[in-house]
Amino acid sequence: MKTITDAAETIREAGVVGAGGAGFPAHVKAAAKVDTIIANGAECEPLIHKDYEVMVRHAAEVVKGVRLLMRATGAPRGIIGIKEKNAAAVEAVTRALDGKDVSLHLLGDFYPSGDEYILVYEATGRLIPPQGIPLDVGVVVNNVETLYNIARAADGAPVTHKWITVAGAVRTPVTFRAPLGMSFQDALAVAGGPAVPEFGVFVGGIMMGSLEFDMTKVVTKTTAGLIALPVSHQLIVRKRQPAKAQHRIGKSACDQCTFCTELCPRYLLGYDVQPHKVMRSLGFTKTGEAFWNQYAALCCACGLCTLYACPESLFPKEACDKGKADMKEHGEKWEGKREVKPHAMYEGRRTPLKQLMKKLGVSAYDHPSAFKESIPAPRRVTLPLAQHIGTPASALVKAGQRVEEGTCVADIPGGKLGARIHASISGIVRTVDTAIVIEQG
Numbered sequence: 001m002k003t004i005t006d007a008a009e010t011i012r013e014a015g016v017v018g019a020g021g022a023g024f025p026a027h028v029k030a031a032a033k034v035d036t037i038i039a040n041g042a043e044c045e046p047l048i049h050k051d052y053e054v055m056v057r058h059a060a061e062v063v064k065g066v067r068l069l070m071r072a073t074g075a076p077r078g079i080i081g082i083k084e085k086n087a088a089a090v091e092a093v094t095r096a097l098d099g100k101d102v103s104l105h106l107l108g109d110f111y112p113s114g115d116e117y118i119l120v121y122e123a124t125g126r127l128i129p130p131q132g133i134p135l136d137v138g139v140v141v142n143n144v145e146t147l148y149n150i151a152r153a154a155d156g157a158p159v160t161h162k163w164i165t166v167a168g169a170v171r172t173p174v175t176f177r178a179p180l181g182m183s184f185q186d187a188l189a190v191a192g193g194p195a196v197p198e199f200g201v202f203v204g205g206i207m208m209g210s211l212e213f214d215m216t217k218v219v220t221k222t223t224a225g226l227i228a229l230p231v232s233h234q235l236i237v238r239k240r241q242p243a244k245a246q247h248r249i250g251k252s253a254c255d256q257c258t259f260c261t262e263l264c265p266r267y268l269l270g271y272d273v274q275p276h277k278v279m280r281s282l283g284f285t286k287t288g289e290a291f292w293n294q295y296a297a298l299c300c301a302c303g304l305c306t307l308y309a310c311p312e313s314l315f316p317k318e319a320c321d322k323g324k325a326d327m328k329e330h331g332e333k334w335e336g337k338r339e340v341k342p343h344a345m346y347e348g349r350r351t352p353l354k355q356l357m358k359k360l361g362v363s364a365y366d367h368p369s370a371f372k373e374s375i376p377a378p379r380r381v382t383l384p385l386a387q388h389i390g391t392p393a394s395a396l397v398k399a400g401q402r403v404e405e406g407t408c409v410a411d412i413p414g415g416k417l418g419a420r421i422h423a424s425i426s427g428i429v430r431t432v433d434t435a436i437v438i439e440q441g
């Protein structure tokens, strides 16, 4: 990568998107002007260890990715945020650091230390303005796997695989590079299969992921992990409650104890998020919901209020989701407090991950998910054309066509925000619709 334009173009060609779960096309961030690049290695979703493995095994690429982005954006400094408890990753990255332009920032084992607002504050002392993004304070944040992909893009390698952890109620928890489009069923098989007959899978994590029962669904560029749990597990039972029931229970049982607000990480950082007030939007006060919804606008959907803080097992996070959706639907603007000042108890009230896992009832699944270097290639992969933020990619291939691993099979429609997609296995294109199906052969 020689020039700034080259860097963004190389990243665009390789189809790199935010691998931490957001899926934002990485070439857009590479074209920004900032003074700091932060590598997000905080990884705080319980039981997921894929970023840890990326850092242990590919620290040099992560550092290279940080430097490439520093050059592209003109940033004089890079910071890699890693939890201090992840000693092997800290050691590997420390060994890969040569020079003072990139440094390490050690983080405590709290949830959600990977939230961009928190990470930027922890690493730089800067507070992102309400409703803002890191760019507003001169920072670009990228997940460590995204930086690894950027480093590989510079060597001409497109994104064909996704680092994932498969854990929970499986026989052998494991982390591996899954070919994009691999079915959940095939991914679970790499972990020895489910350990219980009836299960559901949290895609992307227990706290912020979605619950899935259809194992024909596939790994995409944003899948951080698959956490299988028995259908009788409290997390699945709660998640399966219809929104109507969640809100009805909240309306009748919320006693306004404020625990959800007092433990909310965004509130503690100084933002005007107050889930206990959002609960009032469910209709147990006479003031209209539009007023109370305002307190949901800066919520990052971390799930802590619902899954950890509320002593009544209510759903304040879901009330915030509803509040944000209502505001969008009715075109209501956020008019809350713009001043941001961390709470006096910011340090003391953070949620330790171990404590969180205990409350979630998943401590028994907290085993190392050993890295598997090679896995059998799946017979078939299904590559959705929409697996990133922006416009779905446009297919470049037709049914019956032979492709090799790494062939670009879908491109960004002219001038739109999006990402290219590349074949993750060699084989024959079987169908092209909203996804491209490729089978070995």
Ligand code: SF4
Binding pocket: 253, 254, 255, 256, 257, 258, 259, 260, 261, 275, 276, 279, 309, 310, 311, 312, 313, 314, 315, 316
């Ligand atoms: S913690 Fe639960 S009961 Fe207390 S205010 Fe929040 S939602 Fe209501």
Ligand code: SF4
Binding pocket: 260, 263, 264, 265, 266, 267, 273, 274, 275, 298, 299, 300, 301, 302, 303, 304, 305, 306, 316, 317, 320
């Ligand atoms: S989900 Fe709850 S705890 Fe998390 S930011 Fe939103 S209101 Fe705060």
